[in-house]
Structure formats: C-alpha cells, structure tokens
Amino acid sequence: MKNIKYTNFRFILLFSLGSIVISSCERELSDDVEFAVFPSDGDVFIDTFSSGLDYFPFVDAGADPEAFSVDTEETYAGDASMRFDVPAFGNGFVGATFNTTANRDLSGFDALTFYAKASKAANINSIGYGISGQTNNKFQVTALDLAVSTRWEKYTIPIPDASKLIEETGLFWLAEGASFEGDEGGYILWFDEIKFEKLGTVAQPQPAIFWGEDIAEQAFIGSTLTVSGLAQTFNLADGTNQTVFTAPSYFTFESSDNGVATVNELGQVTVLGAGTTTISAILAGVRAKGSLEITSNGVLQAAPTPTRPQTSIESIFSDAYQNSTESNFSPGFGGSTTETAIITTSDGEVVSYANNNFTGIIFDNTVDASGLTFMHIDVYVQQAGTEIGLQIRDIGANQTIDTDVNTGLPIGDDKDLRVDLTGLTVGQWTSFDIPLDGDLTAQRNNLGALILVGGPNFLLDNIYFYSE
Amino acid sequence: MNMKYNHLKPISMVLFKYALMLSIIALLGCETDDQQTVARFTELTLSEEFDTDGQPNASIWGYEIGTGENGWGNQELQYYTDRPENVNVQNGVLLITAREESFEGSSYTSARLVTKDKFEQRYGRFEARIRLPYGQGIWPAFWMLGADIDENPWPGAGEIDIMEYRGQNPTLLIGSVHGPGYSGGEAISKEYNLVNDRFDTGFHIFGIEWAPEYVNFYVDDVLYNQITPEDVTGTWVFNKPFYILMNLAVGGTFVGSPNEETEFPQTMLVDYVRVYKELKIN
Numbered sequence: 001m002k003n004i005k006y007t008n009f010r011f012i013l014l015f016s017l018g019s020i021v022i023s024s025c026e027r028e029l030s031d032d033v034e035f036a037v038f039p040s041d042g043d044v045f046i047d048t049f050s051s052g053l054d055y056f057p058f059v060d061a062g063a064d065p066e067a068f069s070v071d072t073e074e075t076y077a078g079d080a081s082m083r084f085d086v087p088a089f090g091n092g093f094v095g096a097t098f099n100t101t102a103n104r105d106l107s108g109f110d111a112l113t114f115y116a117k118a119s120k121a122a123n124i125n126s127i128g129y130g131i132s133g134q135t136n137n138k139f140q141v142t143a144l145d146l147a148v149s150t151r152w153e154k155y156t157i158p159i160p161d162a163s164k165l166i167e168e169t170g171l172f173w174l175a176e177g178a179s180f181e182g183d184e185g186g187y188i189l190w191f192d193e194i195k196f197e198k199l200g201t202v203a204q205p206q207p208a209i210f211w212g213e214d215i216a217e218q219a220f221i222g223s224t225l226t227v228s229g230l231a232q233t234f235n236l237a238d239g240t241n242q243t244v245f246t247a248p249s250y251f252t253f254e255s256s257d258n259g260v261a262t263v264n265e266l267g268q269v270t271v272l273g274a275g276t277t278t279i280s281a282i283l284a285g286v287r288a289k290g291s292l293e294i295t296s297n298g299v300l301q302a303a304p305t306p307t308r309p310q311t312s313i314e315s316i317f318s319d320a321y322q323n324s325t326e327s328n329f330s331p332g333f334g335g336s337t338t339e340t341a342i343i344t345t346s347d348g349e350v351v352s353y354a355n356n357n358f359t360g361i362i363f364d365n366t367v368d369a370s371g372l373t374f375m376h377i378d379v380y381v382q383q384a385g386t387e388i389g390l391q392i393r394d395i396g397a398n399q400t401i402d403t404d405v406n407t408g409l410p411i412g413d414d415k416d417l418r419v420d421l422t423g424l425t426v427g428q429w430t431s432f433d434i435p436l437d438g439d440l441t442a443q444r445n446n447l448g449a450l451i452l453v454g455g456p457n458f459l460l461d462n463i464y465f466y467s468e
Numbered sequence: 469m470n471m472k473y474n475h476l477k478p479i480s481m482v483l484f485k486y487a488l489m490l491s492i493i494a495l496l497g498c499e500t501d502d503q504q505t506v507a508r509f510t511e512l513t514l515s516e517e518f519d520t521d522g523q524p525n526a527s528i529w530g531y532e533i534g535t536g537e538n539g540w541g542n543q544e545l546q547y548y549t550d551r552p553e554n555v556n557v558q559n560g561v562l563l564i565t566a567r568e569e570s571f572e573g574s575s576y577t578s579a580r581l582v583t584k585d586k587f588e589q590r591y592g593r594f595e596a597r598i599r600l601p602y603g604q605g606i607w608p609a610f611w612m613l614g615a616d617i618d619e620n621p622w623p624g625a626g627e628i629d630i631m632e633y634r635g636q637n638p639t640l641l642i643g644s645v646h647g648p649g650y651s652g653g654e655a656i657s658k659e660y661n662l663v664n665d666r667f668d669t670g671f672h673i674f675g676i677e678w679a680p681e682y683v684n685f686y687v688d689d690v691l692y693n694q695i696t697p698e699d700v701t702g703t704w705v706f707n708k709p710f711y712i713l714m715n716l717a718v719g720g721t722f723v724g725s726p727n728e729e730t731e732f733p734q735t736m737l738v739d740y741v742r743v744y745k746e747l748k749i750n
Binding site for chain 1: 602603604634635636637638639663664665666668669729731
C-alpha cells in the first residue's frame, strides 16, 4: 500500500490565483464581482493531496491498492487529477477512502463537489465521504450509481446536515467495480478539483427513512429493529434531485410511545412492552418521509420444548441442549443485508433475522452427522407469506466452504441439501424435521454451515441434528 | 413614506456596480448591451403590502378563472380559481398555491390575479418581493399587459414579463418584452443566473424601471438588462398604460409537464407589490 503526499502548496495557491484572473470573462456581466472564498480546509484534491490527506485502500475487502494513481496528463484543471484503473470483472475493485490526519470543520459547506470523467460511460457504485474508523462512520454519506460520462462534468454530493460535521477526517471515498460479468470494468476513472463548497443552491431537503415508506411490523418484548433506508434528497441548481444515503447520526429519531419501544441515536429500536408505537425521524428540522408502526404483542411465546434425550443430539442452537459447537451467526457475507440478533426472552434465547437476503450460521467445528438422520428447526414469523430457503452444507474434508461465486452451488468436496421452509403460520412457532437425504445421504460427516436465504424477517430456535 | 429613501440606496449601489462592470467591459469586452439610463421613480402610486388576512384587496385585484383558450395560449394544465385554497393572504404574505387535484376537468388548480380596470399605469417602477416555488413544470410569473388589449389583441397590446421562471431551473430568472413582430418565441428576452443562491429559498425583489425610451430589468439590487426601441424587432408599444398580472401556472409549452419528482402543493409567496412614478416622466 502506497501513501502519496505532496507538499507544494505554495505553487497551488499561485496557480489558483492565476486561474481566477484568466477566467473572469466567463462570468455574466451582471454578477456581483466577488469571488467565493473557501476556508482552506474545504479542499480535498485540487492538484495534489490537500493538507494531511492520506490514501487508504480497502485492501481487506479485496480492493486493488495499485488501482489509484495521480495523473498529470489527463486533468480538468491544473496539473494533476486522481486516476483509478477499474479492473475487469473478477479482478477485484477500486475501493478507498481519503482521510486527513487532522480533523476538519466542514460545517460551513453544503456539498462535496468534484469533476469526473471516465474512459467509457459508467455508473460509480458508491461515492461519498464520512468514512472514519474512529467514529464508526458516524456521518457517512453515499451516493449510489453515480453516472459519469467520457467528458469532464461537475458532480455535487450534498451534505445532509452540515452542522454535524465539525470534526471530520473522511473527506472522500468510493467503491467501483464490475459487479457481474458484463458490468462495466477495465476502464479508467478520473477525478479533479475535489472539494467541499458552499454552493448556496443545495435546497428543498426531503429526508426519508424506510425509503419514504410507512411500514408496519409485528414485534414482541425483546425484539430489536433497525431503522433502514435513511436518505436525504436535495434539489440542485440545475433542477435535478440528488439523493444520498446517510448514516443514522444525521437524524433525530422518535418513538411515539417509549413504553412500547425506544429508539436510540443509531436508529436501533428496542421493544419494551405491549402496545403500538410509531418510529419517526427528523433531519435538520425537516420531518422525514416514512415511518415504522410497531405493534408489540407483549411476550413472545416459547418454541415447543424439545423432548429427545441429549445423547442422540448434535445441537447448534437450543436452550434444551448443550451445543456441539459454537457458531458464527453473523458471518458478514459480502452483499448481505441481514441483521441478526440473539434475543433473550423469559424462556431463553432465540435468534432473530431481519431484512435477510442471505446469511449463514457457520459452525466453528464441523459436526459429524453420519449416524443422524434428521435436522430439527423451529421457525416463527410475523408476516404472512414468509418463506425461507435453508441449505445444509457439508464442507468436506478440507474444512472450508467451497462455493461457485456465480451460482452459489457447492464445489470441490462440498455437498449440500436445499429445502424451503414454507407453510409458516403467522404468530406461531412452526417445527420442521428435515430428513438428511439427497446429496447428504452419502456425505454428512463434516456439516459446517447452514445458509439462510430470503424471508426476510423470522426467528429461529432449537436447531439440532438427531436420529429417530 | 420612508420607503422612498430605502429605494434610493439600491440605485446608487447599482450605479457603483455598473461603474465596476464598465471597467471590466473595457478590459475584457464581454458584453456591451447593458448601457442604461437610471431614472428615479420615487412617487409611490401602488403599495400592496398584503397586510390583511383573507382575500387580497378587491379594489386592486381581480381574477381570471378557468383554463382560458388552449390553456391560456400555452397548453397550461391548471384551472385557475379564486378559492382560498389557491389564493389567500396569511401573515402579511399573499399565497398563490398550485395544487394537484381533479377540478372541472383539469388535474391542477392555481390562481391568476390581475389589476385590469383597477390599476393601470404608463411608465414607472414596478416591483414585487416574491419567494418562488420550484420543480419541473412549475411556471410562476409577475408580468404586465397593455391595458388596451381588448381593442388591440396580443401581441399588439404589448407584454412586459418582469419575472418568469421555470421551476426546473431554480437559479434562472427570465425578463422579456413581447410586441408586434417580437412575441412568443421571438420575444426580446434575457436570463439572469443567480449565483450561489436560488429563487425558491428566499424572497427576491423583481422589478422594472420603465420610461419612454427603455425598460430596465432588475433583481434585488442588480440591473441585468435594458431593452430600448432599438432592441425590438417591431413597433415599440410601451408608451401607454399597462396592468399587472401575477399567476402560478402548471405545465404548458414553456416549462413542460410536471413529473413524478414535482412536489405539490407549490406556493408562490408575494410579500408586496409596489409601483412608483416620477413626476417629470409620468
């Protein structure tokens, strides 16, 4: 990983003065002849790294640290631009944050602006600012699918509420890559004149939570829910609306009845009692579109208590049995939107899944189920029509999960059994006893994971393998 | 009225700026068509402050109701009413509100106020302090028509657009004159781009100073255009009384239709309308 720094600030200053004089004639005659003066700490990359700025590629996530360079050939203005070589599909991606060592006060600005062009038309997956390890990305802002063309154009990423940004270090970040075969990749992306500005034309805020929808959910004491779909939309000088997705800390959340549920500054809702409450939010004095009405039925009924003797059980998650192995319930698969929580009720623990697209339960040690014939699982849902895809994975002798990234199917020495958990009754536990057949008939001595697809909201309890 | 003195100041500021601009022109030669004579219209002849809640003063303001002919000649989509939902004075401000609703066969309602046969004047300084609405397909205007329009149909009667604006261009003001031989798409017109600000987030003063040989267009304390008989490609018809119109149109050929991102209702807020004259000219 390379950190690139330049220190020729004096030259930059001279150059920018020169460009002001040269470009005066482009202004309309009737303009007030005044030049906007930005505090120096609004600059991110004008012709070089601004004061204290460093390059931090997302190497752990698979980003190519060599993809970034400073280009002195292709520039919008001045003598250098930022260049990213976006790899072709399958060769990693461009992903990095540019942070300062010293905090910046950005509260006097209303947007991050930059010029960008690409060697071919493309959509930048994610771009914004506010990545900070110290604050856990407290004020992260992300614009999605920003369309760039093959000529230099100016882009504006508005600040949802600048009064929050009094000590920022994360000034610019992006992630762009070919997300599938046929997505754009193998091209060059340039940025220039990256800075925070007070445009004065970022207006008409339309904040939203839950993507602007009014939604309703059933819950019970101990449920935890998270406010999602947090966005701020501004109308820009050219009349277009620009939406950015934001971290929760820009919002002030409210629960209409704190006896039913409370919501904290991160938008995490905890259900405390029976009744109905509405979660809403305000951003910079403007009420957000969208809300969540929670109807709490009080205490969650317990799942049926297992009756089989411990001796015939290999247990993954149950209060009735000793676990055969510890497991990772939040494996953090790339692209997963799932929120997993272990909820403690008066009848013991259940595991809760919200907003699931796909996740898994990864066993710390494999389970030898050669002598066992069934898997048991109890499922509780609160929304009609909920269906869950369950994959029971044997990870083979090599003890690693081997999956074709394109199809999701097991490869190498892995085998799996796939069943759909359907016919679920709202407000009740439904028990499933799944025969370990199919591809597991011959190979189930290294059971290593359960993959959970869809739902998206459900509770699980009493997950164990047994024989009749 | 002490208002007179408040208005002397902007003019002198404008003169100063003008001198500054002239020096730039001399150096860079950007544009030269903004030379002007600045008159001082200081005698107040209409001061509509909208200080009484409810309907605006009926002795000054009338209404044009309905859809006109072919959407007031522009395929506009709104139905104009005089209902309080569309026109109302509250807290010292006139609210002209465009709503999305089915009404008499139209999908939108709004209002159009006119001073025809109530207040008409030849020459003077006409200005209004307005906060504009925004969004694709939103078209507010503060404008004037020749008072002889019933005998002398448009464009012969003449039209002065003190303020027109497209909601999808929230920083752009358009000032125009229309007359015989220079109407519609051939109007004599200029846009003004507000820098580091926009017209829908605060009040701005839109005005003209109109004398026998010119119409000066200004916004706040900035004069941005002058139109003289030499500039028009037809007869100069701005030598007779005109009356004032204020309206908020939706859709039509000038702005295009609203889209799914256009928020309704949209309101044009008018703080005041004032007209002055100058004794020697008027």
